[in-house]
Amino acid sequence: MTMRKMPLILSIAAALAGTALAQDAGKSVWQGVFTADQADRGSAVYAERCGACHGAALNGTGEAPALVGGEFVSHWDTMTVGDLYDRVRTTMPQNDPQSLSREDYADVLAFLLKNNGFPAGAQPLDRRSEVLATIGITAEKPASTGS
Template sequence: MQRIFALVAMVAVAAIAAMAQPTASVWEGIYTEAQAARGSDGYGKSCAACHGASLTGTGEAPALQGAQFVSDFNGETVGDLFDRIRTTMPQDNPASLPRDQYADILAFLLKENGFPAGAKELDRRSEYLKAIRFEASK
């Protein structure tokens, strides 16, 4: 009886783990061009002063474009990146923007890092974004 219970428990844990795994990729067009355009405006207003107008960083803030940025988040989820931006930025007033604006800014960052646009806007809910893998390459 204990073996059957242990087997059922292992199957249940495996099923839960499989459901928790990201099922989509950042390479599948997870934002729209229009959303990235809105994000460009939001970035200019809320982020460029520290991270630079061209996303290359400044002495006080890291670059948000390029190999190092992509490498830093490789293997994470888009939800992890979204939550980090949302809870820590802007540095002088964290979590002060509407979720939609954070999603738009993230769409802009994805575009500027060479990830393709698609037909559906990037969601603003972390739980959905955690199902999307951030991968440096296809």
């Protein structure tokens, strides 16, 4: 193997290992990663800034996809809450991306997680992408979640 190929291979291996660590060593959405109060705050923000496009019941309208249900959860299955947070924060609302505070985006995510059947916990969902990247999203509830 040439010396030029080695850094590329190491970079790919590091990226794959980082993703695996985020999902294996970190938390899971099944462990209560947001609070009920935070989801309630997120409900108000969602109604004001997201509901017109995604629907009051999160079922989607027109071209805006549903944010609740099997298709939504399976799309994000094996990814992290950080992936979802970054997507929402950088692209939504579609007519004014990045216009909410990081706290509001975290609150809306808590609302989405709650409405997709994930349990609330004692600590609010963090607003930092690097912390959220350690929380794995899995569609199926693990046999043992610690909650």
